Amino acid sequence: MRKQTIDENRRCPKCGRTENQINGGYNRSGTQRCVCEFCNHKYTLNGKTREYPDEVKQQAMKTYYSGVSGRGVGKLMGIGKGTVYDWIKKND
């Protein structure tokens, strides 16, 4: 018997289910990919909705203020650049 896994952060964008969203590896930029076991839809976890720990945020801001662009910070740390720009905006 398979264990049911429910992760609120993983919702199939196609059928909207949160149950049995399994890991489908990582794409080239290191984003977690998920596969919906119900409709077999493959999708990546959206960086914008993902929560990052404070240390990651602080490190990202430090890197940004040392002269790296928002996009560069995102690339370096594997964070969506939308998220990085969000943090920069909130920090101003």
Ligand SMILES: [Zn+2]
């Ligand atoms: Zn689905």
